[in-house]
Amino acid sequence: MPDEPTWRRSLGRCLTAFRQVVGMPDYDRYVRHLRLAHPGRPIPSEREFFELYLKARYGEGPTRCC
Amino acid sequence: MRILIWILVALAGAVGWGMLALSRGEPISAAWLVLAAVGTYLIGYRYYSRFIADRIFGLTNRRATPAERLNNGRDFVPTSRWILFGHHFAAISGAGPLVGPVLAAQFGYLPGTIWIVFGVVLAGAVQDFVILIGSMRRNGKSLGQMAKEEIGPFTGVAAMLAIFAIMVILLAVLALVIVNALRGSPWGLFTIACTIPIAFLMGFWMRSWRPGRTGEATVLGIALLFGGLVGGQLVAASPVLAPWFTWAPLTLSGALIAYGFVASVLPVWMLLAPRDYLSTFMKVGTVVLLAVAVIWEHPLLRLPAITRFVDGTGPVFAGKLFPFAFITIACGAISGFHALVSSGTTPKLVRQEQDARLIGYGGMLMESFVAVMAMCAAAVLDPGIYFAINAPLGSLGGTAQSAADVIRTWGFTVTPEAIDQLAHTVGEATLLGRTGGAPSLAVGMATLFSGAFGERLIALWYHFAIMFEALFILTTIDAGTRVGRFMLQELLGHVWAPLGRTSWYPSVALASLAVALGWGYFLIQGVLDPLGGINSLWPLFGISNQLLAAVALCVGTTLIIKAGKARYAWVTLAPLAWLLAITLTASYQKIFSPVRRIGFLADAQAIAADVAAGVTDPARGARLIFNDRLNAAMAAIFVVVVLAVVAASIPTWVRVAAGRKVAPPVEAPMVESAYAG
Numbered sequence: 243m244p245d246e247p248t249w250r251r252s253l254g255r256c257l258t259a260f261r262q263v264v265g266m267p268d269y270d271r272y273v274r275h276l277r278l279a280h281p282g283r284p285i286p287s288e289r290e291f292f293e294l295y296l297k298a299r300y301g302e303g304p305t306r307c308c
Numbered sequence: 309m310r311i312l313i314w315i316l317v318a319l320a321g322a323v324g325w326g327m328l329a330l331s332r333g334e335p336i337s338a339a340w341l342v343l344a345a346v347g348t349y350l351i352g353y354r355y356y357s358r359f360i361a362d363r364i365f366g367l368t369n370r371r372a373t374p375a376e377r378l379n380n381g382r383d384f385v386p387t388s389r390w391i392l393f394g395h396h397f398a399a400i401s402g403a404g405p406l407v408g409p410v411l412a413a414q415f416g417y418l419p420g421t422i423w424i425v426f427g428v429v430l431a432g433a434v435q436d437f438v439i440l441i442g443s444m445r446r447n448g449k450s451l452g453q454m455a456k457e458e459i460g461p462f463t464g465v466a467a468m469l470a471i472f473a474i475m476v477i478l479l480a481v482l483a484l485v486i487v488n489a490l491r492g493s494p495w496g497l498f499t500i501a502c503t504i505p506i507a508f509l510m511g512f513w514m515r516s517w518r519p520g521r522t523g524e525a526t527v528l529g530i531a532l533l534f535g536g537l538v539g540g541q542l543v544a545a546s547p548v549l550a551p552w553f554t555w556a557p558l559t560l561s562g563a564l565i566a567y568g569f570v571a572s573v574l575p576v577w578m579l580l581a582p583r584d585y586l587s588t589f590m591k592v593g594t595v596v597l598l599a600v601a602v603i604w605e606h607p608l609l610r611l612p613a614i615t616r617f618v619d620g621t622g623p624v625f626a627g628k629l630f631p632f633a634f635i636t637i638a639c640g641a642i643s644g645f646h647a648l649v650s651s652g653t654t655p656k657l658v659r660q661e662q663d664a665r666l667i668g669y670g671g672m673l674m675e676s677f678v679a680v681m682a683m684c685a686a687a688v689l690d691p692g693i694y695f696a697i698n699a700p701l702g703s704l705g706g707t708a709q710s711a712a713d714v715i716r717t718w719g720f721t722v723t724p725e726a727i728d729q730l731a732h733t734v735g736e737a738t739l740l741g742r743t744g745g746a747p748s749l750a751v752g753m754a755t756l757f758s759g760a761f762g763e764r765l766i767a768l769w770y771h772f773a774i775m776f777e778a779l780f781i782l783t784t785i786d787a788g789t790r791v792g793r794f795m796l797q798e799l800l801g802h803v804w805a806p807l808g809r810t811s812w813y814p815s816v817a818l819a820s821l822a823v824a825l826g827w828g829y830f831l832i833q834g835v836l837d838p839l840g841g842i843n844s845l846w847p848l849f850g851i852s853n854q855l856l857a858a859v860a861l862c863v864g865t866t867l868i869i870k871a872g873k874a875r876y877a878w879v880t881l882a883p884l885a886w887l888l889a890i891t892l893t894a895s896y897q898k899i900f901s902p903v904r905r906i907g908f909l910a911d912a913q914a915i916a917a918d919v920a921a922g923v924t925d926p927a928r929g930a931r932l933i934f935n936d937r938l939n940a941a942m943a944a945i946f947v948v949v950v951l952a953v954v955a956a957s958i959p960t961w962v963r964v965a966a967g968r969k970v971a972p973p974v975e976a977p978m979v980e981s982a983y984a985g
Contacts, residue, residue: 257523258378259388259391260523261522261523262387262388262391262392262395263391263395263398263588263592264395264398264525264526264584264588264589265392265395265398265399265585265588265653266522266523266585267522269520271381271385272381272382274381275379275380275381276381279379279381281585287519288517288519288520289519289520291520292514292515292519292577293518293577294382295382295383296576296577296581297576298382298383299383299581299653300366300576300580300581300787300790
């Protein structure tokens with residue numbers, strides 16, 4: 243979206259960075275990845291992705307420390 | 309020009325250390341402590357971590373990382389290095405680096421600070437970095453898997469057992485820290501209790517009402533959290549509501565155990581994930597705030613550099629400077645637990661190989677810096693106040709007057725009025741004997757924050773600090789109980805297959821209950837301990853955490869030797885030898901020392917004598933004796949497991965180094981990276 247104002251794009255970038263630091267799911271990134279790497283594969287809904295993501299993140303092993 | 313800058317950095321660090329060394333007697337500014345630490349970190353990062361990256365492992369951006377090769381947009385995602393630095397730091401840092409230094413401050417601020425700063429540069433950061441590289445080059449394998457594949461199946465099982473036992477002790481001791489901070493504190497309890505419905509609300513928000521809107525949910529959660537903080541003050545002031553939230557230690561313990569059980573069987577999205585987001589945000593935010601406050605205010609350190617308690621008679625925990633200062637400060641200098649994170653989520657996110665230096669080594673330096681700030685927060689307190697908060701009630705007596713009298717015999721002056729006045733100022737009925745480090749850290753932080761950001765809010769800052777600690781300890785409790793459940797189910801699955809199924813509800817409930825009751829037993833034991841449970845449980849936790857670090861360093865040494873760099877194996881062997889020296893000495897003393905406050909067995913004997921003399925009730929005596937023997941057995945188990953791992957590793961090292969055994973490269977094959985050049 244080239245006509246998006248700069249401040250919105252920087253805000254978006256800040257939010258993405260924040261999400262990644264905290265370890266939150268990022269649906270947009272996932273959709274972009276699927277379109278790029280596996281075109282033709284069905285794209286799960288945001289809610290399905292959320293559950294897949296949590297499974298991968300908290301499924302096994304410690305994620306936190308003392 | 310470059311060289312000139314690094315000479316200046318080195319000089320700055322040296323000046324900092326010089327000021328610390330020369331200022332015996334009169335209080336000095338915290339700024340020197342910070343300067344010494346940061347100067348040392350920068351030199352260690354620039355030279356030592358680069359040596360490890362280039363000479364030993366030959367990190368190259370030409371080799372594609374698992375995040376690039378296996379990118380799935382979910383857990384394998386190439387992530388920018390500063391963001392991943394933040395993420396990794398948030399995952400490795402918790403209550404450990406905050407509480408350990410506060411407890412070790414009973415020896416004075418200097419011994420702990422030296423260990424925190426030099427320990428991290430030469431041992432802790434090395435461990436995290438080496439394990440991160442190893443895992444990254446093996447598609448993100450876990451520490452247990454690497455131990456199994458690189459050393460042998462026996463080592464894999466031993467590592468897993470060690471991790472499970474450590475988890476149990478860790479959860480118990482962290483829960484005890486919360487119990488001591490929240491007992492008889494309606495404000496604190498109300499604020500913490502609020503975090504549970506807030507997490508539920510966030511969970512439903514991001515899953516059902518506004519799917520995926522995690523950011524919105526977190527902003528809402530943080531706003532409500534501050535509402536709960538302010539509301540707590542009103543609750544504490546209300547004669548009707550306050551008794552509802554004034555709980556005794558045993559009641560709190562029961563509630564925490566029930567919470568751990570329930571939280572670990574609920575779906576992740578409902579409680580764990582939202583809590584995790586909240587506590588990560590609070591943690592990063594508060595650490596930044598604390599750094600700003602320490603640097604802005606650079607307060608005087610009122611605690612002596614070294615106290616008389618280096619002789620082992622300290623009231624906070626028993627034992628001499630060596631080895632107990634080194635196991636009490638576990639996480640700030642080296643922590644075996646980090647090896648689990650460095651071989652868990654993080655290696656799957658590294659974008660380019662050379663980024664691992666900033667993330668693995670740099671992330672741990674940051675954690676050490678947090679520990680230095682915690683030490684500053686403890687050292688700005690008046691020493692008399694520090695001991696009034698951190699010595700167990702059993703030795704202080706129940707009143708401010710008796711506490712002031714006892715503390716005077718230790719050589720520090722504090723008036724009973726000052727003790728009462730402080731408790732009143734921070735909005736608590738009493739601060740006496742609140743062992744576990746969290747409350748005195750909160751007082752220290754509140755002093756710093758209110759100095760930097762507004763005097764009148766000191767009670768609010770105190771409870772903010774308590775909330776911040778309790779929030780991520782509770783997150784550790786539910787995440788830890790859940791991980792313990794996975795491990796237990798895996799073990800039980802070998803006995804009867806259905807028990808291993810993580811989707812079979814009875815097995816899930818049974819395993820969760822077993823784990824919650826397991827750490828719960830140690831928690832209750834700590835609460836009932838007449839010496840205050842921190843004295844027995846924190847050293848046990850420190851020993852176990854350092855021994856896990858020894859296992860990780862064994863794996864690291866194996867990786868280095870197998871890479872054909874046996875001549876550099878001292879990089880991990882030297883810290884390994886030091887860790888074995890401190891942990892084996894500490895375990896030996898905790899088990900066999902004739903001094904009752906140190907040795908578990910000596911304490912059991914003394915209690916038996918009390919029972920025989922009719923001083924102690926026989927049933928209570930029998931229980932205390934059983935607990936002592938159980939603690940001694942735990943320490944013994946840790947030692948045996950670690951010695952077995954070391955014994956199993958040495959033959960592999962010798963054979964590979966001598967060329968008698970060909971080490972097959974278990975690393976994932978080299979693939980050219982598209983990001984390079």
